[in-house]
Amino acid sequence: MIDMRSAVGIRFGVALAALALLSVLGFHETAMAQGSAQPPVTFTKDVAPILQEKCQSCHREGYMAPMPLVTYEESRPWARSIKSRVSARHMPPWHVDRTVGIQHFANDRSLTDEEIATIVRWVDSGNLHLTLKFLGNMQEGKLRAVAMAMEKVAGATVSPRLYLGPVGAFPTINRPRVLWVGLGGEVEALRELSTALNQSLARLGFPRETRPFSAHVTIGRVRENAAPSVLRQLGTALGAVFVPPIGFDGDEMVLYQSILGPGGPLYSSLFRCAMGVTRPPA
Numbered sequence: 458m459i460d461m462r463s464a465v466g467i468r469f470g471v472a473l474a475a476l477a478l479l480s481v482l483g484f485h486e487t488a489m490a491q492g493s494a495q496p497p498v499t500f501t502k503d504v505a506p507i508l509q510e511k512c513q514s515c516h517r518e519g520y521m522a523p524m525p526l527v528t529y530e531e532s533r534p535w536a537r538s539i540k541s542r543v544s545a546r547h548m549p550p551w552h553v554d555r556t557v558g559i560q561h562f563a564n565d566r567s568l569t570d571e572e573i574a575t576i577v578r579w580v581d582s583g584n585l586h587l588t589l590k591f592l593g594n595m596q597e598g599k600l601r602a603v604a605m606a607m608e609k610v611a612g613a614t615v616s617p618r619l620y621l622g623p624v625g626a627f628p629t630i631n632r633p634r635v636l637w638v639g640l641g642g643e644v645e646a647l648r649e650l651s652t653a654l655n656q657s658l659a660r661l662g663f664p665r666e667t668r669p670f671s672a673h674v675t676i677g678r679v680r681e682n683a684a685p686s687v688l689r690q691l692g693t694a695l696g697a698v699f700v701p702p703i704g705f706d707g708d709e710m711v712l713y714q715s716i717l718g719p720g721g722p723l724y725s726s727l728f729r730c731a732m733g734v735t736r737p738p739a
C-alpha cells in the first residue's frame with residue numbers, strides 16, 4: 458500500500474544519515490517505554506572510547522587485526538560486522554567463560570553488557586536518512602567533485618540535533634497521500650546545512666532547490682488507486698500514532714544512489730563523510 462520514495466532509473470542524492478532510534482514506523486521499544494527524549498548514541502562520545510580501550514590494541518595500522526578501528530571513517534563501514542562479532546562475544550577474542558570460575562582478570566578486555574548494548578545501538582540506529590538534496594541523474598565523472606563538496610560542507614558543520622515530531626499526512630490526515638514525520642529541535646541549523654550544500658553543489662551545475670526547505674521527512678506515499686476505505690483506515694491509524702520525542706544527531710553525510718527495482722528502490726551509498734565539528738559531550 459505504501460510506496461517508499463519512488464524514482465525512475467538510477468538517481469542520486471545527498472542525505473544526512475541520522476542516528477535515529479526509529480526505523481520508519483517501527484518504534485524503538487526503549488524510547489517508547491521511556492516516552493521521553495533519549496540521548497543519542499554518537500560515535501565520538503560513546504563508541505570511540507570503547508574501541509580505544511577494547512579493540513585498538515589489535516585493530517590499528519600495522520597490528521594483527523585485518524582493519525584499523527580508530528577513526529569514524531575506518532569503523533563505520535564495518536558496523537554490521539562489528540555488531541555481529543561483539544553480540545556473539547567473538548570480539549574481542551577472550552577465551553574465558555565469564556559464567557564460571559574466577560571473574561576478574563587483569564587486562565580483561567572483554568566487553569561489558571552495557572558496552573555491547575551501546576555498540577549495538579550505534580549500529581542499529583544508523584537507519585534514518587534525511588534527504589538534503591536530490592541530484593537526479595548524474596554523470597559518473599562528477600562523483601569526485603560532489604564528494605569533495607560534501608566533505609567541505611560536512612567538515613565545517615556541527616550536525617543539528619533534531620527530534621522526530623508528530624506523524625502527519627498531505628493533503629490531510631483523513632485523505633493521506635504522502636505520509637511524513639515532522640522535525641523539531643535545531644531545524645534552523647538543518648536549514649543552514651541544506652543551504653550551504655545547495656550553494657556548493659550549484660557551482661558544480663546542480664540546480665538550486667527553489668522550494669523552501671521544509672522540516673519534515675517523507676516516510677511513504679499512498680498508491681493512487683488505494684480504495685477510500687483503506688485511506689480512511691490509514692488516516693485513523695495515523696491519527697492514533699504517538700511519536701515520542703526521539704532525539705538524534707545526524708552523524709554523517711551520505712551520497713546515495715537509488716535504483717528502482719521490482720520491490721521498490723534500492724539504495725546504496727557511494728560516499729560517506731563524518732560531520733566535522735564534534736559536539737561537546739552534553
Ligand code: HEC
Pocket residue numbers: 507508511512513514515516521522523535538539540542543548549550566568
Ligand atoms: C587480540 C586482538 C584483537 C582484539 C583486542 C580485537 N580484535 Fe577484532 N579481530 C582480530 C583478528 C586477528 C581478526 C581477524 C580474524 C577473525 O576474523 O577472527 C579480527 C576480526 C574482527 C572482525 C571481523 C572483520 C571481518 O572480516 O568481517 C570484526 C568486526 C572485529 N574484529 C571487531 C572487533 C571489535 C569491535 C573489537 C573490540 C570490541 C575487536 N575486534 C577486538 C583481533 C582482535
